[in-house]
Amino acid sequence: MRAPLTWLAEYVDLPAGTTALAVAADLVKVGLEEEAVHGGGVTGPLVVGRVLDFTPEPQKNGKTIRWCSIDVGEAGPRGIVCGAGNFLKDDLVVVCLPGAVLPGGFKIAARKTYGHKSDGMICSSLELGLGEDHDGIIRLTEWGLDDVKPGDDAIALLGLDEETVEVNVTPDRGYCFSLRGIAREYSHATGAEFTDPALIEVPAPANGGFEVVLDDQAPINGVPGCDRFVARIVKNVDATAQSPRWMQRRLEQAGMRPISLAVDVTNYVMLAVGHPLHAFDLDLLAAPIVVRRAAPKEKLTTLDDVERKLHPEDLLVTDSPDGKTAGRVLSLAGVMGGADTEVSATTTNLLIEAAHWDPITVARTMRRHKLSTEAGKRYERGVDTQLADVAAELTVRLLVEYGGDRVEVGAATDVGEAAPGATIEMAADFPGRIVGVDWTREQVVENLTAIGCEITGDDVLTVKAPSWRPDLTVGVDLAEEVARLRGYDQIPSVLPIAPAGTGLTHGQRVRRSVARALAEHGAVEVLTYPFIGTAVHDAFGLPPDDPRRTALKLVNPLSDEQPYLRTSVLATLVDAVKRNVSRGFTDLAVYEVGAVTRPAGGEPKAGHPSVSQRPTPQELEQLNAAIPHQPLHAAIVLTGQRELPGRDSAGRAADWSDALEAALLVARTVHVTPTVTKEENHAPWHPGRCARLEINGKLFGHAGELHPKVVAALGLPPRTVAAEIDLDVLIEASGGIVAAQRISTFPLAKEDVALVVKDEVPSGDVQAALVEGAGELLESVRLFDVYAQAPIEEGHKSLAFALRFRAPDRTLTAEETASARDAAVAAAAERTGAVQRS
Incomplete structure (x- = not known):
């Protein structure tokens, strides 16, 4: 809202010489933020001129200019070139002489143009900042200013020396969209006398009016x-x-x-x-x-x-x-x-x-x-x-x-009949208790009366809000008014004493640990907006009955193209990958840890509790019941080179094993040992190049190479790999406390075994069988070689495992180590058909 100072001065007493900046500073004290100051940017000489004569001169460009003789008073006639054609001989106009400065810092000087030396400029409304009219120059007679003479100061005549202050009006202060409202607030800020322009006599309605x-x-x-x-x-x-x-x-x-x-x-x-x-x-x-x-x-x-x-x-x-x-x-x-x-x-x-x-x-x-x-x-x-x-x-x-x-x-x-302002009951000490300042009843009543409230009562005040303040409906509104008028700068800053903390929850620690582990693994954490459209589900190739297609639609989405909340982190993470690849970053490893929304479809409606009071326990229970399941997920996407080529290395492209290793890293971080099996068909991953991860028989994630059709649909680089983990499952499985293992000081016994199995047997099944068969003496097992050439029978492969044994209380004998090794091999043979390679 813009308030010209000359107009504002009619409703409130402005001291002589008050500037727009000073008014703006005073209004800030009562919560009206300054936007800008307008006007006052014109300096002279700017005078009234009379057109003595002019000669039209057509130009080669098709334009006709006028070479004018203008009487500007004591300075004598001036020759001025003008492109406008709406004035006549003897018209009174506004002339800007050399040395003047127009709005925007535009300086006027004598210059040669169209074959003449133009000694000034005849002005239009736009050039003087008086309006948008640039079709012709100002004719003062048309403006009702015919009692002036050449040479008179046009700055004061046109009010170009007047300043206007512009303030930002917040939604709850609609009455300040008027000079009446701004003048009232200036009165509150400075104590200046306010004259209400609305205090006039109004005739009563009578017969004969328009029905x-x-x-x-x-x-x-x-x-x-x-x-x-x-x-x-x-x-x-x-x-x-x-x-x-x-x-x-x-x-x-x-x-x-x-x-x-x-x-x-x-x-x-x-x-x-x-x-x-x-x-x-x-x-x-x-x-x-x-x-x-x-x-x-x-x-x-x-x-x-x-x-x-x-x-x-x-x-x-x-x-x-x-x-x-x-x-x-x-x-x-x-x-x-x-x-x-x-x-x-x-x-x-x-x-x-x-x-x-x-x-x-x-x-x-x-x-x-x-x-x-x-x-x-x-x-x-x-x-x-x-x-x-x-x-x-x-x-x-x-x-x-x-x-x-x-x-x-x-x-x-x-x-x-319009309703009057609200009537509010409030304890006299309520504003002080809310703000933290010891205000007396008299101070509270003084400020509320100043804004137009009618007040009765002693310890409990009955406050009738003025008709121009529909925003005053409850006690805290009145407390804010008291604080505003007494001055926000008068409220002391007091730091509250922080209560003793209980530390992070187990889930919070897991989230931080996973994020730190993936970052140390060489990935970069990103944050994406959790909004999606159905197109990403189509690009992922999700079946019609896939639960990930059941997404929660927002009532008021930021974009009509993305009105749903994501059901997987991967659905939004691929956008970040695509954006980086389009800008030349092709060797990527990015991850995100965040919530997804998985509505079951049977949640009750949340309802609409009133904002006038705190929701009841029943309303809170209804709101909580309506919140869909929002598990915490982690996802990682890798493209391009995982190991960059160099002088001593040809480099290595990221493949499915890197995605699986990232998923296993997450599991190790929370101290759980997952079961890894091959997943034949789970979009958006490639059949046969996708790993299914479980813990205690419960699925918690997938990792592997994305399907070529998915990669093409999303515009990702070929052979892009990804993993997504349900951290809530891992948090539940990890239990929160990890028991420390006592470190044995006795020697380690080493045994290596090579087992031949059919190609379709997963190495993870063989490793699990070895662990089960070896018993408590087994400290670790590691697959270090896979061999599938002659003399290995076609359709089979040789898996070499390094077994490490150690006892906590003694040095193992050769017989104990061999017995444990043989038990492990026997278990692998029984469960997977493995044959020890000779």
Whole structure:
């Protein structure tokens, strides 16, 4: 909201010489943040000039310039080149002489152009920062400034030395979308005397006014869309009358474009007191006006010449010849008027509307139609419920004053009654307890009275909020007001004493340990947004009945293309891989640890607890029951070279074993020993190159090479490998406490065995059999060689294992070691058909 200082000074006492920066600094104290300071950027000489003569000179480029002789007072006539053609001989214009500086730091100097030395510039509105008009130069007579003479200072004449402060208005301070509201806040900040422009006498409604019917049959949340409608008739307004220059200037300073007398007056009053108004062409209306919700298939062409399909929730202003049948739609209530009853250049009779509209209704209408207006911005934040008649009266007075000598004012119509401000009960010491400052009852009452509250009571205060503060509904709102007015800088900073911690939970320790282990393994941690579309499930080749296709859809997603929460970390991690590869990073190892959402489909609805109080235990239980399962997952993707080529190495590309090793690393980190088997068909992995990982018979992850079709669909490099782990399963299996193993000081006994098995027998099964058969003396077993050439029979392979034995209390004899080895081999032979290689 922009507030010109000259306008602000009419409502609050501004000390002489007060600058916009000083006003902005004072407003910051009461919570109105400074956005910018406008105006005051023009320096002279900028004077009034009279056109003595001019000569049109056509140019080769098709443009015609004028070589002008301009009288600028005592300095004598000046020769100036001008490209505009809208002025005549003897016109009064604005001349910028050499040495002047225009808005934006544009310096004016004498220069040669079009074969002449131009000794200055004749100015347009745009060049002086007075508006957007650049079609022609300013003719002061058209601006009502014909009592000036050449040489007069144009800076003061046009108000170019006036400053405007712009503040950021937060959603709960809608009353500050007006000079009235900003002046009130400046008064709070400085103690300056405030003069309320809304304190005027308003005529009572009388017979003969324009009939209005409030007929809202579908109020939102039981609140009617319009609880008060004021209509005023003004006739015989001069259709050629223009708004006075001072009003146009104030509108321009506030960031609005002057249009016509009727429109300018309604905008001026809205900026002054904060209540929007709308002017209809009275001759185009059919009484009565009916306020109702939209009917099916209704349309409206708004003032921006856009035909809009109306929604049943849209609140409309309509007319109806009989007051019963649905008549013509005149406007979207509180947002924008319709083109059919627009005030035009021939309009002489007006109907002024000043109504109080429901903020929720207006806000939804604006968002539904993607239509943001100055009126709508104020209504959705809540305007003064008692100001409709005052705003209408101010508008009528200005139309009478500037609309010509024949203006007639009709009877006033005032239908409905808007609700007053809320009544709140609050302990007198409540603000002090909330903020942590020892304020007395008298201090609290003083500040709440200053903002317009009416207060009764002693220890418990009954506070009636002012009509312009719909944001004050509960005690904490009042506590905030006291803190704001007494000064946020007066609230001491006190650091609370941190309670003794209990340390990290087992799950937190596992998450940190896994992330650290993968980083030390050479992978880079990334963070992706957990939002997906169904396209990623199709690219993964998931079957229709795959549980990962059951995703939770967001009510208000950030992107319509990704409205679901991810069901696997891999679904979003591949996007990070694709982005890095597209930027030249082809040798990648990236991982992410994060939650996925796995709805079962039978969760109860969460409900909508009230925000006015803390949810009840039953409501909290219902909310928690509605939360879907959100397990913690870890995923890693590897592409390109796992070992880079160098002088002594040819390098090695990442393959399925690297993904499996990363998954096994996660298992080792949490001190569990998984079972690894081959998974024949689990998207998005390649059949036969995918490992299934289990712990105690429970699946916790997959690792291997992604399917070539998946890689192609996602645009990933060939032979990309990946793994995804369910950390919740590992956290549960790890138990939280790992018992330390006593380190034996006795010698290690080494035994190596080579076992021949069929190709389809997994080496993990053979290793598990060796561990089971060897017994407690076995300290470790490691596969160190796989051989599948002659003399090994075709269809078979030789697996060489290194067995290491040790006893905690003695040195093992050769017989004990051999016995344990033979028992291990026998177990492998029984379970896998392994034959010891001779």
